[in-house]
Amino acid sequence: MRKKVGFIGLGIMGTPMVSHLLHAGYEVMVSDLNQAAVVALVEKGALAGENPASIAAWSDFIITMLPDTPDVKKVVLGEKGIIEGAHEGLYYADMSTIAPTGAIEVIDALSEKGVKCLDAPVSGGQAGAEGASLSIMVGGEQSVFDEFLPIFTVLGKTITFCGAKGSGQIVKACNQIQVAMNFVGLAEALVLGTKAGVDPAVIVKVLRGGYAQTRVMDVRGPKMIRRDFTPGFKSRFHYKDLNIIMKTALDYGVPLPVTSVVHELFAAMMAKGNGELDHSGILTVIEDLAGVKVQTKEE
Amino acid sequence: MRKKVGFIGLGIMGTPMVSHLLHAGYEVMVSDLNQAAVVALVEKGALAGENPASIAAWSDFIITMLPDTPDVKKVVLGEKGIIEGAHEGLYYADMSTIAPTGAIEVIDALSEKGVKCLDAPVSGGQAGAEGASLSIMVGGEQSVFDEFLPIFTVLGKTITFCGAKGSGQIVKACNQIQVAMNFVGLAEALVLGTKAGVDPAVIVKVLRGGYAQTRVMDVRGPKMIRRDFTPGFKSRFHYKDLNIIMKTALDYGVPLPVTSVVHELFAAMMAKGNGELDHSGILTVIEDLAGVKVQTKEE
Numbered sequence: 001m002r003k004k005v006g007f008i009g010l011g012i013m014g015t016p017m018v019s020h021l022l023h024a025g026y027e028v029m030v031s032d033l034n035q036a037a038v039v040a041l042v043e044k045g046a047l048a049g050e051n052p053a054s055i056a057a058w059s060d061f062i063i064t065m066l067p068d069t070p071d072v073k074k075v076v077l078g079e080k081g082i083i084e085g086a087h088e089g090l091y092y093a094d095m096s097t098i099a100p101t102g103a104i105e106v107i108d109a110l111s112e113k114g115v116k117c118l119d120a121p122v123s124g125g126q127a128g129a130e131g132a133s134l135s136i137m138v139g140g141e142q143s144v145f146d147e148f149l150p151i152f153t154v155l156g157k158t159i160t161f162c163g164a165k166g167s168g169q170i171v172k173a174c175n176q177i178q179v180a181m182n183f184v185g186l187a188e189a190l191v192l193g194t195k196a197g198v199d200p201a202v203i204v205k206v207l208r209g210g211y212a213q214t215r216v217m218d219v220r221g222p223k224m225i226r227r228d229f230t231p232g233f234k235s236r237f238h239y240k241d242l243n244i245i246m247k248t249a250l251d252y253g254v255p256l257p258v259t260s261v262v263h264e265l266f267a268a269m270m271a272k273g274n275g276e277l278d279h280s281g282i283l284t285v286i287e288d289l290a291g292v293k294v295q296t297k298e299e
Numbered sequence: 300m301r302k303k304v305g306f307i308g309l310g311i312m313g314t315p316m317v318s319h320l321l322h323a324g325y326e327v328m329v330s331d332l333n334q335a336a337v338v339a340l341v342e343k344g345a346l347a348g349e350n351p352a353s354i355a356a357w358s359d360f361i362i363t364m365l366p367d368t369p370d371v372k373k374v375v376l377g378e379k380g381i382i383e384g385a386h387e388g389l390y391y392a393d394m395s396t397i398a399p400t401g402a403i404e405v406i407d408a409l410s411e412k413g414v415k416c417l418d419a420p421v422s423g424g425q426a427g428a429e430g431a432s433l434s435i436m437v438g439g440e441q442s443v444f445d446e447f448l449p450i451f452t453v454l455g456k457t458i459t460f461c462g463a464k465g466s467g468q469i470v471k472a473c474n475q476i477q478v479a480m481n482f483v484g485l486a487e488a489l490v491l492g493t494k495a496g497v498d499p500a501v502i503v504k505v506l507r508g509g510y511a512q513t514r515v516m517d518v519r520g521p522k523m524i525r526r527d528f529t530p531g532f533k534s535r536f537h538y539k540d541l542n543i544i545m546k547t548a549l550d551y552g553v554p555l556p557v558t559s560v561v562h563e564l565f566a567a568m569m570a571k572g573n574g575e576l577d578h579s580g581i582l583t584v585i586e587d588l589a590g591v592k593v594q595t596k597e598e
Contacts, residue, residue: 123510160504171502185476245491
């Protein structure tokens with residue numbers, strides 16, 4: 001018998017993920033506020049769901065892939081939400097990046113209805129979703145993880161069980177702290193070096209070759225010094241993640257002296273209307289402070 | 300004819316560097332305030348120099364490898380300093396990590412005496428010095444770089460010409476910004492994750508496997524989560540480098556909003572008497588703020 005998978009949220013991430021599930025032979029019922037996205041997937045063999053409640057009632061597994069915490073809460077706990085179609089034997093994974101405390105709230109509410117739940121945020125962005133190479137960070141019970149694993153394997157490459165409910169979101173938050181820090185470190189290095197007269201291409205080359213190396217630098221460093229800030233991963237999404245991180249730090253009582261400044265710099269990037277740039281565009285904020293433009297002299 | 304190399308500064312870096320030069324067939328004359336270090340190298344075939352002036356008078360090439368800017372200024376410009384033994388045809392490289400403006404001051408003074416000068420700080424630490432695998436960042440004139448290259452090749456693996464005088468120090472400063480940032484990012488991630496109940500080994504594993512990866516994390520992450528802060532590179536040296544960075548930012552008029560906070564965190568590490576720990580020990584500062592200890596549950 002083919003497994004029935006409900007999938008809510010058909011953005012740049014959800015749409016290719018559903019395609020992979022269809023391709024792997026799952027029956028998939030989808031919904032999204034954007035009807036064009038639903039139609040596109042129905043043409044590929046998906047079923048159009050009426051609402052989250054009816055999709056949940058139909059599904060063996062149900063996945064949400066939504067922008068932020070309030071969206072997930074609304075789709076799960078709101079009117080005609082997943083909770084109204086909850087049934088014994090239903091498995092649920094929220095693959096959105098949301099606040100860990102929000103994830104736990106949703107999991108607790110569904111668990112009371114007999115639903116087995118996971119938080120399973122991803123990294124790897126649009127390219128990872130399209131290439132089925134996402135990194136998936138999973139919190140919840142090991143047995144639920146084991147049931148979901150065949151589906152995750154269709155969607156991603158590195159799938160890690162991180163611990164109890166909420167742990168997937170915590171690890172995702174940790175990931176986004178480090179990625180943001182790596183960009184800001186490179187930005188401050190490039191701005192200082194440029195104003196002191198060094199070709200930023202030399203800086204990227206030397207730093208990549210040694211202890212300062214980061215994957216961020218490998219992937220985006222050469223683009224940054226050519227002022228190519230096409231996403232990639234839009235800075236407004238990283239800003240959203242940084243808001244989740246600061247909220248989480250507040251929830252757990254953890255001062256984050258450096259991440260908090262990084263958060264403000266991303267806020268400045270938003271204030272300047274640069275939310276559509278790649279997150280490497282945080283360079284422009286540091287440049288503006290110093291009154292200098294980073295650009296390599298190399299061809 | 301064997302080339303005569305003067306070498307001043309026989310600490311954990313200078314001593315193995317001189318050994319490599321002797322092994323490569325150079326005649327080396329050394330000096331250091333620590334006579335035991337001089338004796339140890341004389342036993343290996345080095346000559347004991349009387350003072351920087353006399354060493355310079357004897358040398359074809361002269362190298363300094365000293366703790367900080369004032370030390371270099373004293374050895375070069377002070378009484379019986381290199382400048383008093385300066386002669387046409389002498390090549391000089393300062394391989395210490397010092398302020399770029401200090402490097403330029405020393406280079407300008409020696410250049411007036413006909414000495415051809417480079418700033419050539421290194422990264423790779425004690426292990427890099429011992430393994431002759433240092434990364435060497437060089438500022439100055441290309442022709443002087445070319446003359447010095449055979450010597451650098453004996454001492455290091457990655458040798459990069461960075462541009463005009465002072466550029467080597469600038470790139471080293473950029474390197475130390477990024478390395479410090481990578482450690483602080485990991486520290487804040489580990490502290491947040493630990494206080495939220497996630498095993499830090501999971502955090503290191505997931506972050507290393509994706510876009511958040513840094514070499515710092517590869518090398519020291521597994522040690523940090525076992526509370527192993529044996530150096531490596533002592534935090535007091537990274538603090539010294541951060542002081543150089545902040546001074547350089549002031550000299551060139553570059554606000555560094557995030558590095559400045561990182562600098563303060565290292566100052567806190569010094570205030571607690573932890574300057575002898577590896578720089579990864581910056582974790583302890585973030586832990587103290589949050590009242591939590593990061594330690595993996597894994598064996």
